[in-house]
Amino acid sequence: MSAFIAARLRPSLAERLADLAVQALIDEADLSPKPALVDRRGSGAHRDLDLRLMHASARALWPAFHAMADAGQSLAELGQPLRETIGRLGREGEARMLAVTGGVNTHRGAIWALGLLVTAAALEPVQAAPQQVSLRAARLARLEDRQMPAQAPSHGERVRQRYGVRGAREEARCGFPGALQHGLPQLRRSRAAGFDENHAQLDALLAIMAQLEDTCVLHRAGLEGLASMQHGARAVLQAGGSATLAGRRCLKALEHDLLALNASPGGAADLLAATLFLDRLEPMLGAPIGSL
Numbered sequence: 001m002s003a004f005i006a007a008r009l010r011p012s013l014a015e016r017l018a019d020l021a022v023q024a025l026i027d028e029a030d031l032s033p034k035p036a037l038v039d040r041r042g043s044g045a046h047r048d049l050d051l052r053l054m055h056a057s058a059r060a061l062w063p064a065f066h067a068m069a070d071a072g073q074s075l076a077e078l079g080q081p082l083r084e085t086i087g088r089l090g091r092e093g094e095a096r097m098l099a100v101t102g103g104v105n106t107h108r109g110a111i112w113a114l115g116l117l118v119t120a121a122a123l124e125p126v127q128a129a130p131q132q133v134s135l136r137a138a139r140l141a142r143l144e145d146r147q148m149p150a151q152a153p154s155h156g157e158r159v160r161q162r163y164g165v166r167g168a169r170e171e172a173r174c175g176f177p178g179a180l181q182h183g184l185p186q187l188r189r190s191r192a193a194g195f196d197e198n199h200a201q202l203d204a205l206l207a208i209m210a211q212l213e214d215t216c217v218l219h220r221a222g223l224e225g226l227a228s229m230q231h232g233a234r235a236v237l238q239a240g241g242s243a244t245l246a247g248r249r250c251l252k253a254l255e256h257d258l259l260a261l262n263a264s265p266g267g268a269a270d271l272l273a274a275t276l277f278l279d280r281l282e283p284m285l286g287a288p289i290g291s292l
C-alpha cells in the first residue's frame with residue numbers, strides 16, 4: 001500500500017474521538033448488572049428504553065461528536081464562538097437522538113457531558129490527562145450560550161428548584177467531580193485490587209451513585225429515592241464491592257429498593273460513560289494513529 005493511501009485510511013483525530021465517545025456509551029449500556037438501569041438483562045426501571053434503543057441512539061450520535069471535535073480543532077480557541085457552536089451541535093444531536101428513538105430520551109445528559117469532553121480533548125490533544133481535559137470542558141460549560149432557545153422547564157430544572165441541588169450543568173461547570181473524584185479513582189482502585197474489568201466498572205458506577213445528586217432519581221423518586229441510591233451504593237462498596245459475595249447481596253438489595261421506588265440513576269450512568277471516556281483518552285491519543 002502506498003504511503004498516500006495509508007495516510008488516507010488513517011482515522012482522523014475527530015473520528016477517533018467520536019469513536020471513543022460512542023464506545024463509552026455502548027460499554028456503559030452493556031455493563032451488567034447495573035441497578036435499575038438499562039443493561040444486558042433488561043430495561044430496569046424504564047418502560048420506554050431498552051438495550052437495542054440505547055445502542056441505536058449511541059451510534060446515531062457519532063456525527064454530532066465528530067462535528068464537535070471538528071469544531072474544537074478548527075476554532076482552536078476556548079471561547080464564545082466554540083461554546084455557541086457546540087451548543088448548536090448538541091441540540092442537533094438531541095434532535096437526531098429523538099428522531100432515532102421515536103421521541104425517547106436515551107442520552108440527553110450523555111450528549112452534554114461527552115460533547116463537552118470530546119470538544120475539550122480536540123482543543124489540545126497533547127494535554128489529554130483526565131484532569132486537564134475536564135478542566136477545559138468545565139471552562140467551556142461555564143461560558144454562556146447566548147443562542148440557547150427558551151425551552152419549557154426540563155425535569156432537571158424543576159428538581160433543582162424544588163430541592164436546591166446542582167444537576168448536570170453544575171456538574172460540568174465544576175469539572176465533572178463525579179467522574180474525576182469518584183468514578184475514575186474507584187475504577188483504578190478496583191482494577192489494582194485484581195477485580196476484572198466488568199466489576200471494576202460496576203464499582204466505578206457505585207462510587208458515582210454513592211455521592212451524586214442525580215436529578216433523574218430525584219425527579220422520579222424524590223429525596224427518599226436519592227437517599228436509597230446513595231446509601232445502597234455505599235453499602236455495596238463497604239461490603240467489598242460488586243465482585244464479592246457480600247457486595248453482590250447488597251447490590252441485589254439496592255436494585256430491589258430502586259425498582260420499588262421507580263428510581264433510575266441515569267445521571268450516574270452518564271458520568272460512568274464520561275469516566276470510561278477519560279480513562280481511555282490518553283492511552284488512545286498516545287497510541288500510533290490507526291491502532292484503535
Ligand SMILES: CC(C)(COP(=O)(O)OP(=O)(O)OC[C@H]1O[C@@H](n2cnc3c(N)ncnc32)[C@H](O)[C@@H]1O)[C@@H](O)C(=O)NCCC(=O)NCCS
Pocket residue numbers: 086087088090091108109110111112113114115116145154155156157166167168169171178212213214215216266267268270271
Ligand atoms: C445540560 C443539559 C443536560 C440539560 O440539563 P437539565 O438538567 O436542564 O435537563 P434534563 O433534566 O432533561 O437532563 C439532565 C440529564 O443529565 C443527567 N444528570 C442528572 N443528574 C445529573 C448530575 N447530578 N450530574 C450529571 N448529570 C446528571 C441525566 O442523564 C439527566 O437526564 C443539556 O441537555 C443542555 O442544556 N444542553 C444544551 C446544549 C448544549 O449547550 N450543549 C453543549 C455541548 S454538548
Ligand SMILES: Nc1ncnc2c1ncn2[C@@H]1O[C@H](COP(=O)(O)OP(=O)(O)OP(=O)(O)O)[C@@H](O)[C@H]1O
Pocket residue numbers: 028029037038039046049054105106107108109110111155216220264265266267269270
Ligand atoms: N443505561 C442507562 N439506562 C437508563 N438511563 C440511562 C442509561 N445511561 C444513561 N442514561 C441517562 O438517563 C437519562 C434517561 O433517564 P429518564 O428516562 O429518567 O429521563 P427523563 O426523560 O428525564 O424522564 P422520564 O422518562 O421519567 O420522563 C438519559 O438522559 C440518559 O443520558
